[in-house]
Amino acid sequence: MSDSNNNPGHDVVGRGGHRPARDLATVGHGGDPIEDPGLHPHVPRPTDVDEAAEKRAERQVATLFGLSSVFAILFVVAYITLKIGDKPTLFLGYGASNVALGTTLGLALLCIGVGAIQWARKLMSDVEIVEARHPSASSETDRTEAVAALNQGITDSGIGRRPLIRNSLLGAMGTLALPLVVLLRDLGPLPEGDLSGTVWKKGMRVVNDVAGTPIKPEEVQIGQLINAEPAVFFEEENGKPKFEGSRLNQAKGKAAVIVVRMRPSDITPAKGRENWGVEGILCYSKICTHVGCPISLWEQQTHHLLCPCHQSTFDLANNGKVVFGPAARSLPQLPLMVDSEGYLVAQRDFDEPVGPSFWERGDR
Amino acid sequence: MRLISARLSAKRRSPFAGLVVLLLALLLTGGVYAVVSPASADSSPTAQSTMQQGRALFLVGCASCHGKNGEGIVTDRGTQYGPPLAGVGAAAVDFQVGTGRMPLARPGVQAPQKKVVYNQQEISQLAAYVASLGPGPAVPDKSAYDTSQASNADIVKGGQFFETNCTACHNFAASGGALPGGKYAPSLHGVSNKDIYEAMLTGPQQMPVFSDQVLKPSEKRDVIAYVKSIESAPKYGGSNLGSLGPVSEGLFAWIVGIGGCVAFAIWIASSTTRSKKGVKA
Numbered sequence: 178m179s180d181s182n183n184n185p186g187h188d189v190v191g192r193g194g195h196r197p198a199r200d201l202a203t204v205g206h207g208g209d210p211i212e213d214p215g216l217h218p219h220v221p222r223p224t225d226v227d228e229a230a231e232k233r234a235e236r237q238v239a240t241l242f243g244l245s246s247v248f249a250i251l252f253v254v255a256y257i258t259l260k261i262g263d264k265p266t267l268f269l270g271y272g273a274s275n276v277a278l279g280t281t282l283g284l285a286l287l288c289i290g291v292g293a294i295q296w297a298r299k300l301m302s303d304v305e306i307v308e309a310r311h312p313s314a315s316s317e318t319d320r321t322e323a324v325a326a327l328n329q330g331i332t333d334s335g336i337g338r339r340p341l342i343r344n345s346l347l348g349a350m351g352t353l354a355l356p357l358v359v360l361l362r363d364l365g366p367l368p369e370g371d372l373s374g375t376v377w378k379k380g381m382r383v384v385n386d387v388a389g390t391p392i393k394p395e396e397v398q399i400g401q402l403i404n405a406e407p408a409v410f411f412e413e414e415n416g417k418p419k420f421e422g423s424r425l426n427q428a429k430g431k432a433a434v435i436v437v438r439m440r441p442s443d444i445t446p447a448k449g450r451e452n453w454g455v456e457g458i459l460c461y462s463k464i465c466t467h468v469g470c471p472i473s474l475w476e477q478q479t480h481h482l483l484c485p486c487h488q489s490t491f492d493l494a495n496n497g498k499v500v501f502g503p504a505a506r507s508l509p510q511l512p513l514m515v516d517s518e519g520y521l522v523a524q525r526d527f528d529e530p531v532g533p534s535f536w537e538r539g540d541r
Numbered sequence: 542m543r544l545i546s547a548r549l550s551a552k553r554r555s556p557f558a559g560l561v562v563l564l565l566a567l568l569l570t571g572g573v574y575a576v577v578s579p580a581s582a583d584s585s586p587t588a589q590s591t592m593q594q595g596r597a598l599f600l601v602g603c604a605s606c607h608g609k610n611g612e613g614i615v616t617d618r619g620t621q622y623g624p625p626l627a628g629v630g631a632a633a634v635d636f637q638v639g640t641g642r643m644p645l646a647r648p649g650v651q652a653p654q655k656k657v658v659y660n661q662q663e664i665s666q667l668a669a670y671v672a673s674l675g676p677g678p679a680v681p682d683k684s685a686y687d688t689s690q691a692s693n694a695d696i697v698k699g700g701q702f703f704e705t706n707c708t709a710c711h712n713f714a715a716s717g718g719a720l721p722g723g724k725y726a727p728s729l730h731g732v733s734n735k736d737i738y739e740a741m742l743t744g745p746q747q748m749p750v751f752s753d754q755v756l757k758p759s760e761k762r763d764v765i766a767y768v769k770s771i772e773s774a775p776k777y778g779g780s781n782l783g784s785l786g787p788v789s790e791g792l793f794a795w796i797v798g799i800g801g802c803v804a805f806a807i808w809i810a811s812s813t814t815r816s817k818k819g820v821k822a
Binding site for chain 1: 698701702705706709710718720721724744746747748749750751752754755756757760775776777778779780809814815
């Protein structure tokens with residue numbers, strides 16, 4: 178709009194501007210192989226020419242905005258009077274509160290939207306505009322001036338001639354990052370050795386999660402899955418659980434395991450893992466080595482364990498090897514044995530850290 | 542004995558008389574033993590015939606995949622065409638045949654639930670035959686899965702077991718989920734208590750087994766009570782769109798929500814406010 182003098186294709190056809198649009202459009206486009214049809218002749222809206230229609234449209238818009246206020250107030254009334262969860266199947270299986278809140282707030286927003294559109298279409302100024310494209314770069318003079326000003330600044334400050342000042346400034350700005358690093362580093366304690374081990378130790382019983390039932394090998398059938406935990410989470414000391422609250426959750430997040438049983442002939446143990454299972458019963462970490470989701474999606478016929486988060490798939494018959502998905506390391510295996518009373522227990526803690534990779538883990 | 546046979550043979554002069562007497566004696570001994578010896582449940586005439594009828598049904602409907610004696614059939618590639626059935630127990634048959642999963646319409650990765658082919662009597666006969674192949678879990682008694690007495694505490698406990706053991710495949714609201722390679726964990730809505738119990742007990746298809754020693758019968762009942770409580774829980778948050786999580790919610794938002802806005806915008810732009818009606822100029 179600003180360069181109307183330079184652009185012969187730009188013009189405004191307003192109310193009463195009834196000159197043929199063809200003339201206006203053909204200027205500057207004479208060489209086109211297909212003739213520019215130009216704009217349609219302007220037809221006024223009823224609200225432009227009929228005062229009664231204009232008044233009616235005005236009232237419509239105001240009514241819509243007014244309705245919106247009414248619905249907003251009804252929303253507040255419904256929110257206060259209707260109890261959430263009261264008569265939860267009143268309207269087509271939905272609760273009165275749900276339906277009332279949704280309907281009133283939805284209609285309040287809709288009325289504002291419809292009112293605004295009605296306003297724009299019926300009452301706001303109605304003109305056709307032709308606006309030709311213009312280059313987005315600044316004018317040549319502006320650009321030359323900007324470059325000159327920049328060069329002047331460099332010369333005046335002498336940043337090129339005084340490297341001592343320039344380098345010490347850069348150094349000061351770089352050093353300013355150190356306080357930031359120290360502050361961020363001190364936001365919490367480092368995990369230290371917490372990540373490399375779990376609460377599993379020699380002789381600790383493997384028990385069913387939730388109930389804490391210890392498990393004997395003969396109670397586990399081929400194809401069975403047990404979401405298990407170390408027995409220590411269900412033990413008490415001086416009348417209080419040994420693990421509680423966030424300490425329990427953190428320990429549980431690392432020590433959770435799954436126990437599965439398959440035919441011993443289906444298992445191909447790696448070298449050194451031949452005696453890690455008990456008659457085809459194997460125990461693996463339940464924490465995915467990708468980003469640490471709990472995995473227990475066990476296909477008993479394929480011996481595949483699938484992580485529901487990113488579809489990493491581990492072959493538990495083949496030492497927890499990754500067969501699909503983004504996980505990079507095999508699922509850690511917990512060596513099992515049977516204690517003197519015949520219950521399944523751990524031979525020792527995991528040989529490697531469980532769960533996702535971390536900085537200090539190295540390439541273990 | 543010899544004296545009698547000698548006298549008989551002397552009177553009738555038949556060379557077979559001795560043999561006949563011997564056979565009679567054997568029959569008598571066997572008959573007396575059969576009457577006097579403690580009869581086991583399986584050898585009673587009705588159980589015997591139930592099992593035999595089951596075997597007859599098995600040979601017609603099941604043996605083509607599972608083998609004539611339920612020993613299973615292995616393909617040339619070494620995979621199982623039909624698995625061996627010794628030890629799967631009556632509960633497995635009652636579940637697989639009773640929900641229409643067996644007999645399979647065609648070999649595939651999933652045995653879908655479909656119309657039940659056998660009636661309850663035939664299912665019992667098949668179950669009796671398969672149970673005779675090897676020891677396995679029996680069809681559970683009704684008291685094992687009756688949840689009418691379940692308290693709120695039981696349902697909460699069942700929920701904990703459900704979230705630990707079942708949600709990975711069957712979804713947090715028990716509406717089922719996808720597994721790799723075209724397999725899926727079915728929805729648990731509308732599944733009978735007995736079927737849920739038998740599925741946990743026997744581990745059909747890819748589902749793992751949850752044996753009664755590890756997940757106790759009372760704990761299984763709590764799990765069932767929880768699943769049923771989800772089914773009957775009112776939808777406080779409005780329509781749950783099948784409780785399938787972000788998939789159905791995303792589809793609804795993109796198709797109905799954004800699609801509706803686009804359609805509304807097109808409708809606004811398609812009708813003009815200009816009309817000759819009422820134009821005075």
